Amino acid sequence: MIIKPRVKDFICLTSHPEGCKENVRRQIEYVKSQPKVELGKRVLVLGASTGYGLASRICATYASGASTIGVIFDKPAHGKRTATAGWYNTAAFEEFAKNDGYYAKTINGDAFSQTIKEKTIELIKKDLGKIDMVVYSLAAPRRTTDDGTMYSSVLKTVDEPFTAKTLNLKTNELTEATLPPATPEEVEATIKVMGGEDWADWMHALKDADVLTENACTVAYSYIGSKITYPIYYEGTIGAAKQHLYKTADALRQEGFNAIISVNKALVTQSSSAIPIVPLYVAVMYRVMKDKNVHEGTIEQMYRLWHEYLSQPQPKVDDEHRIRIDDLEMRDDVQNTIFEYWDKVTTENLTQYADVDGYWNDFYNLFGFGFDNVDYDADVNPEVNLDLVE
Numbered sequence: 001m002i003i004k005p006r007v008k009d010f011i012c013l014t015s016h017p018e019g020c021k022e023n024v025r026r027q028i029e030y031v032k033s034q035p036k037v038e039l040g041k042r043v044l045v046l047g048a049s050t051g052y053g054l055a056s057r058i059c060a061t062y063a064s065g066a067s068t069i070g071v072i073f074d075k076p077a078h079g080k081r082t083a084t085a086g087w088y089n090t091a092a093f094e095e096f097a098k099n100d101g102y103y104a105k106t107i108n109g110d111a112f113s114q115t116i117k118e119k120t121i122e123l124i125k126k127d128l129g130k131i132d133m134v135v136y137s138l139a140a141p142r143r144t145t146d147d148g149t150m151y152s153s154v155l156k157t158v159d160e161p162f163t164a165k166t167l168n169l170k171t172n173e174l175t176e177a178t179l180p181p182a183t184p185e186e187v188e189a190t191i192k193v194m195g196g197e198d199w200a201d202w203m204h205a206l207k208d209a210d211v212l213t214e215n216a217c218t219v220a221y222s223y224i225g226s227k228i229t230y231p232i233y234y235e236g237t238i239g240a241a242k243q244h245l246y247k248t249a250d251a252l253r254q255e256g257f258n259a260i261i262s263v264n265k266a267l268v269t270q271s272s273s274a275i276p277i278v279p280l281y282v283a284v285m286y287r288v289m290k291d292k293n294v295h296e297g298t299i300e301q302m303y304r305l306w307h308e309y310l311s312q313p314q315p316k317v318d319d320e321h322r323i324r325i326d327d328l329e330m331r332d333d334v335q336n337t338i339f340e341y342w343d344k345v346t347t348e349n350l351t352q353y354a355d356v357d358g359y360w361n362d363f364y365n366l367f368g369f370g371f372d373n374v375d376y377d378a379d380v381n382p383e384v385n386l387d388l389v390e
């Protein structure tokens with residue numbers, strides 16, 4: 001089958017197995033080229049197939065030589081449908097890791113469920129005994145709790161409607177988007193999905209099953225971002241969920257867990273593309289950070305987290321006990337230039353003030369497209385075997 005990108009709104013409906021493999025290979029090569037990092041040797045990554053979770057798994061394996069168990073929620077190819085990018089990424093990662101002599105096993109299923117928690121604990125007991133580190137990197141649109149209730153997260157403001165410039169991803173034109181405020185129920189549902197409840201459930205389940213080492217640490221990811229995106233992110237429904245995540249980290253620490261939040265930089269991932277206004281902010285931010293030579297991608301961010309923070313006995317944290325690897329994005333000179341460009345940018349001067357090509361390049365790369373050393377006219381088999389834990 002010849003696989004071409006089929007983009008609909010903020011998602012690509014197809015993924016390319018060879019391109020996804022190339023994406024994973026490049027991330028592995030980057031980490032291999034960096035100094036080793038002394039950190040957890042048995043690592044559980046929840047949400048391990050794309051974005052920050054995939055980069056975390058690659059760092060754990062290739063920077064610290066860890067055995068990893070990944071939990072993902074992905075689909076294999078079916079008829080004319082390709083597999084999801086996360087499926088191909090995970091198959092490629094496992095192939096590289098195993099060829100390089102590392103243990104890597106993956107569970108595909110709903111991480112929010114008790115069944116998947118139990119399955120994971122069983123696998124840890126059987127293969128690794130205990131875990132030293134848990135990475136919580138789920139980004140999900142919905143969550144079904146064990147009593148069968150389904151909660152859907154929304155990307156809205158919490159009080160007033162908010163209007164701002166946005167990039168029409170179909171036409172590459174600037175338009176205005178108005179986001180309505182969420183109802184209290186929608187705020188609560190978003191907290192249920194993207195807040196810290198499930199992170200705490202995982203930590204309690206792992207502790208109760210006695211599969212955590214004494215000094216085990218756990219990290220969950222967050223975003224704060226620029227004043228430009230505050231109404232939709234920091235002060236919006238997703239921000240409310242992140243506040244809950246911070247409270248969860250505090251509560252876990254009070255219970256004796258070594259729990260930390262890392263606030264990461266905004267990047268193009270399948271989740272961030274879905275947030276209105278954010279893609280334009282990201283494109284302007286890419287322009288500014290690339291011009292200032294301080295741009296990083298997911299793998300550079302995660303390697304810095306491993307190398308400069310998590311491996312330190314007392315990692316540097318902010319007043320709210322969070323690691324800030326969004327430090328370069330939040331630098332005053334970077335933010336001030338972003339504000340200036342944000343005011344000036346229009347459809348006509350878009351490429352001057354926003355790195356739209358960089359945005360699209362990262363977007364296509366997420367699905368395995370746009371790599372110059374992959375032959376996209378070649379016939380490829382979309383059915384790629386992933387040796388999942390049953």
Ligand SMILES: NC(=O)c1ccc[n+]([C@@H]2O[C@H](COP(=O)([O-])OP(=O)(O)OC[C@H]3O[C@@H](n4cnc5c(N)ncnc54)[C@H](O)[C@@H]3O)[C@@H](O)[C@H]2O)c1
Pocket residue numbers: 046047048049050051052053071072073074086109110111112137138139140141221222223263264265266267268269270271272
């Ligand atoms: N992308 C950004 O700009 C950005 C910036 C800072 C922080 N973050 C945070 O990083 C974390 C990860 O986000 P991302 O952007 O890497 O997302 P992503 O969409 O690339 O990855 C999400 C992962 O979660 C998995 N997943 C989703 N639902 C699942 C379920 N029910 N069960 C098991 N696995 C499931 C997916 O398979 C995937 O592996 C989130 O907490 C996000 O808020 C993202």
